[in-house]
Amino acid sequence: MIVAIFLTLTIAGALGATLAAAFGAPPSALGGALAVAFIGLAGAAGAAASALRARDDLTEPRAPHGPTHPRPLPADVTRPVFGRMWFAALGAFAVLGLVPLVSLARKPGRQARTGWGPGVRLVDENNQPIPHDRLVDGGIETVFPQGAAELPEAPAVLIRGDDGGYRAFSKICTHAGCPVALYRRASHQLICPCHQSIFDVEDGAKNISGPAPRPLPALALDTDGEGYLIARGDFDGPVGPDDWDRVL
Amino acid sequence: MIVRRTVGWLDERFGTNALLHVALKKIYPDHWSFYLGEFALYFFLVLVGTGVWLTFAFDAGAQNAYGSVLALAARNHPIGYEIRQIHHWAAVCFVAAILVHMSRIFFTGAFRRPRELNWMVGVTMLLLASFTGFTGYSLPNDGLSGTGLRIAYSVALSIPLIGRWAAGVFAGGDDFPGPQLTTHLYTLHVYFLPVTIGALIALHLGLLVYQKHTQFVRDPNRVVGRRFWPDYALRTVAALGATLAVLALLATFFEINPVGDYGPYRPWIVMNGAVPDWYAAFLEGALRLGPATEIRIAGHPIPPVFWPGLVLPSVTFLFLLLWPFIEARLTGDRAPHDVLEKPTQVPLRVGVGAALIFEGLLLTIAAGDDQTAATLHVRLDTLVWLYRSALLLGPIVVGLLAARIAMDVRARAAEGAEPPPDAVMLVRNAHGGYEEEEPQAG
Numbered sequence: 001m002i003v004a005i006f007l008t009l010t011i012a013g014a015l016g017a018t019l020a021a022a023f024g025a026p027p028s029a030l031g032g033a034l035a036v037a038f039i040g041l042a043g044a045a046g047a048a049a050s051a052l053r054a055r056d057d058l059t060e061p062r063a064p065h066g067p068t069h070p071r072p073l074p075a076d077v078t079r080p081v082f083g084r085m086w087f088a089a090l091g092a093f094a095v096l097g098l099v100p101l102v103s104l105a106r107k108p109g110r111q112a113r114t115g116w117g118p119g120v121r122l123v124d125e126n127n128q129p130i131p132h133d134r135l136v137d138g139g140i141e142t143v144f145p146q147g148a149a150e151l152p153e154a155p156a157v158l159i160r161g162d163d164g165g166y167r168a169f170s171k172i173c174t175h176a177g178c179p180v181a182l183y184r185r186a187s188h189q190l191i192c193p194c195h196q197s198i199f200d201v202e203d204g205a206k207n208i209s210g211p212a213p214r215p216l217p218a219l220a221l222d223t224d225g226e227g228y229l230i231a232r233g234d235f236d237g238p239v240g241p242d243d244w245d246r247v248l
Numbered sequence: 249m250i251v252r253r254t255v256g257w258l259d260e261r262f263g264t265n266a267l268l269h270v271a272l273k274k275i276y277p278d279h280w281s282f283y284l285g286e287f288a289l290y291f292f293l294v295l296v297g298t299g300v301w302l303t304f305a306f307d308a309g310a311q312n313a314y315g316s317v318l319a320l321a322a323r324n325h326p327i328g329y330e331i332r333q334i335h336h337w338a339a340v341c342f343v344a345a346i347l348v349h350m351s352r353i354f355f356t357g358a359f360r361r362p363r364e365l366n367w368m369v370g371v372t373m374l375l376l377a378s379f380t381g382f383t384g385y386s387l388p389n390d391g392l393s394g395t396g397l398r399i400a401y402s403v404a405l406s407i408p409l410i411g412r413w414a415a416g417v418f419a420g421g422d423d424f425p426g427p428q429l430t431t432h433l434y435t436l437h438v439y440f441l442p443v444t445i446g447a448l449i450a451l452h453l454g455l456l457v458y459q460k461h462t463q464f465v466r467d468p469n470r471v472v473g474r475r476f477w478p479d480y481a482l483r484t485v486a487a488l489g490a491t492l493a494v495l496a497l498l499a500t501f502f503e504i505n506p507v508g509d510y511g512p513y514r515p516w517i518v519m520n521g522a523v524p525d526w527y528a529a530f531l532e533g534a535l536r537l538g539p540a541t542e543i544r545i546a547g548h549p550i551p552p553v554f555w556p557g558l559v560l561p562s563v564t565f566l567f568l569l570l571w572p573f574i575e576a577r578l579t580g581d582r583a584p585h586d587v588l589e590k591p592t593q594v595p596l597r598v599g600v601g602a603a604l605i606f607e608g609l610l611l612t613i614a615a616g617d618d619q620t621a622a623t624l625h626v627r628l629d630t631l632v633w634l635y636r637s638a639l640l641l642g643p644i645v646v647g648l649l650a651a652r653i654a655m656d657v658r659a660r661a662a663e664g665a666e667p668p669p670d671a672v673m674l675v676r677n678a679h680g681g682y683e684e685e686e687p688q689a690g
Contacts, residue, residue: 020326027326027333031500034330035493042489049482052474059470060275062460065362065584065679104417142516152423155516171516176402176535176553177424178395179518193520194399195536196618196628209629211535213542213552241402242542242549243411 003051006044013037110246114170114239115148116219122158122168122229123149129228135160138185142171145231153239156219157190158229159183159201166229168219169205172240173197175212190216213242276480277463277473281352283487288345289449290491291338296442298335308434310389310427314512317388321507333499339381340504341495343527346374354571354601355591358462361584364572366455371569373448376441378527383437385505385525389430392505394513396524397433398424399535403557408550424515465587468681523615533614534560537636564604583679592657599651603643610638 013036020030122130122143135141135158143158145151155171157180169190173180178194183201189208190199197210205216217235224230238246259265276282305328307316320328350370353359359367382400386393401424405415420428466472474480498504510519523529534556543550567574576582578596591598613620614635621628 025326027323027329028500030326031330031333031496035496035500038489038493038496040489042486042493045482045486045489049479049486052479052482055474055479057472058275058475059467059472060460061470062586110412110422152425152515175540176399176557178398179516181516181518182520193518193522193618194395195532196632197540207540210632211538211540211552213540241405241553242551243405243415244408244548244550245412246549247547248549 002047003044006040006047009040010037010044011040013040110243112238113148113151113153114235115145115151115154116156116231116234117145118231118233119224120148120231121146121224122156122221122231130158132166132223132227132229134229135166137162137164140183143168143229155179156235157183159190161188161202166221167201167205168221168231169199169201169216170219170235170239171216173212174207174214174216174241175210177240180216272475272477274457274476275471275473276476277461277466277471278480278483279464281356282461283483284345284349284352286484286487287491288342288349289453290488291342291345291495292445292449294338294492294495295335295342296446298331298338299438299442301331302335303438306387308387308430310425310430313387313389313430314507317390318508330496330499333504334495336385336504337495337498337502339384340525340527341498343374343377343381346370346377347527350374351601351605355597356462356464356588357585357594357597358588359572361572361576361582363455363459363462366452366459367572368569369448369452369455371565373445373452374568375565376445376448380437380441380445381525382528383433383441386433387430387437388507389513390507391510391513391517391519392507392522392524393510394425394515395518395522396528397429397513398515399532399553399557401425402551403553406551406554406557408545408548408554425513460586462586462588464590468587526612529615530608530611531557531561533611533617533635536617537611537614537632537639568604592654592661595651595654595658598654599647602650603647606642606646607639610635610642 013033016033017030017037019025020033123146124130124141124143127144127146127149129146130141130143137160139160141158143156144154148154153170153172156168157171158166158168160166162185169180171179171181173192173194175192175195175197178192180190180192180197180199182191182193183189184191188201190201190205191197192210192212195211197212198208199205199212199216200208204218207213207215214237217237217239219235220232222230222232238248242248255265255268259268302320305316305320307313317332319325321332323329353367353370382396386397401415401419404418405411407414415424416422416426418429418432419426420432460471461473463472505525511517524532535553538556539552542552575597579594614632617631617635618628620626621631624631
């Protein structure tokens with residue numbers, strides 16, 4: 001009887017969910033009907049199972065532990081069938097198997113190109129050059145090298161200090177490559193939201209706290225004849241996390 | 249009628265009835281904790297079912313991935329919304345169910361000889377389930393998961409000697425994100441990882457059926473329980489229904505991973521308070537607590553992310569994988585066991601388990617250290633050093649304390665079971681038989 005009630009719920013829920021889907025009802029109607037169907041299923045099976053509870057437990061013997069046969073090979077096989085050379089051949093195939101794996105490995109290059117260089121204009125996210133009066137004191141903006149904004153190592157943060165001077169640093173954290181996206185003006189700190197590395201903007205973006213091993217590379221700035229900010233050269237250090245092959 | 253005719257048709261051709269008879273009559277022991285692994289199995293089945301649908305609605309190309317997820321999972325597309333929500337909830341529940349099931353196996357000693365291999369299969373599945381979850385949650389190419397991938401890329405890059413090759417194979421290019429990153433993730437997520445997990449599940453269950461389930465002692469030489477049909481079949485259908493109901497409720501009333509709020513991935517944008525799905529959070533915490541020191545060997549850097557990002561999880565995984573053998577060596581108990589132990593019977597295991605759980609929880613909590621610091625008005629620095637000290641000292645303190653409590657509980661239980669003066673004490677030996685214990689002097 002209880003089982004029948006639960007199964008009725010299941011049928012109603014399943015059909016209800018079908019109708020909800022057919023008529024484009026919101027997710028809550030569809031999902032609610034689904035939940036009713038599944039609760040009905042669990043309830044029906046649970047009720048049917050508990051009706052069997054009064055029956056006695058049954059038993060089944062376990063296999064004894066320990067060796068089952070002294071020697072697995074048939075008695076007439078006395079000499080090894082697969083000798084050392086067979087295993088050597090297997091080893092050769094294993095070495096061969098490394099070939100496709102190794103062939104997948106790309107040229108171990110990391111583009112060292114950041115897009116920055118002497119006279120390269122700073123542009124914003126919309127590719128607009130940045131006039132020297134763009135930011136107020138304490139302001140911050142993400143900037144890119146004009147014409148090479150897509151390069152992964154290009155993004156930089158431009159900050160105008162309280163003294164009115166501009167500073168720019170690579171936005172790629174030297175720890176794990178996250179964008180160093182938070183700026184705390186009061187303590188002039190750049191903070192990486194991923195692992196909380198903190199860099200002091202007034203001290204060459206030195207890593208003062210957290211797991212970053214190096215300061216953020218800095219970008220020396222200038223103003224061109226039209227009053228737009230330009231770079232004087234590339235970053236003063238390598239961008240992003242180091243690796244084994246980046247011998248400094 | 250249809251069922252009976254189909255079964256008969258199959259029997260005439262393949263002789264299946266004899267097998268079916270044995271299978272349906274097989275006895276399974278019953279305990280609430282034996283269903284934990286079943287929940288994991290059902291989460292996996294849901295993942296495969298919903299996942300197949302999602303592959304047809306999803307565009308794996310890096311350009312369109314984010315947009316196609318937004319389109320298929322919008323609230324005004326209720327079917328897509330439900331299926332994606334169920335899929336993601338099932339993924340986080342799958343890993344959770346595996347961990348809880350594994351804790352049960354660990355603390356009751358079910359992994360001991362002769363079941364070491366099945367334990368190793370299970371630990372491997374935990375690893376693969378985490379990878380599957382990570383690769384899947386990274387597919388939409390949204391702002392949150394893209395940042396996670398960037399971190400994973402940096403961790404691959406940090407491997408000594410082969411870092412660039414490893415990172416290059418992973419990302420499919422010289423830099424992040426490589427042009428083939430999403431297709432690599434897609435292949436891993438929808439083909440390689442789930443197929444491997446499926447094969448391992450078959451092995452896991454095959455070994456379980458063949459070696460028979462362990463149970464708390466009733467009769468050491470016999471399995472005591474109910475037949476598969478009808479008792480156990482009804483119970484497992486109830487477990488399946490409960491799993492599905494929980495998923496439907498979670499998916500409908502608690503939105504998970506709203507990628508629409510995160511925006512597409514752009515390398516120079518990151519959200520504040522960005523943390524990964526829960527099972528990856530311990531790595532995030534480890535990276536936050538890790539050292540800032542970059543070791544150099546003949547000028548070659550070993551970046552700091554190498555230690556918390558790769559060494560720590562690898563060592564943990566190996567330790568878990570080899571635990572049955574480590575424990576056998578520590579206790580000297582190499583006998584086969586079909587009977588489970590109460591957790592408190594083995595203080596060593598309780599101590600090690602408690603220490604491991606403590607480390608996992610601490611690292612997971614450390615993944616939110618910035619928010620904790622802000623909420624509690626403490627300096628982040630202070631909190632980081634507090635966590636670092638707890639990471640090194642905590643497991644020792646917690647482990648010893650837990651072992652001590654287990655010893656007390658065990659001693660009290662033994663006291664309660666003190667025999668009357670002239671009774672004979674029967675002790676169960678490792679082979680499942682009984683021996684009389686020598687009466688003690690005095």
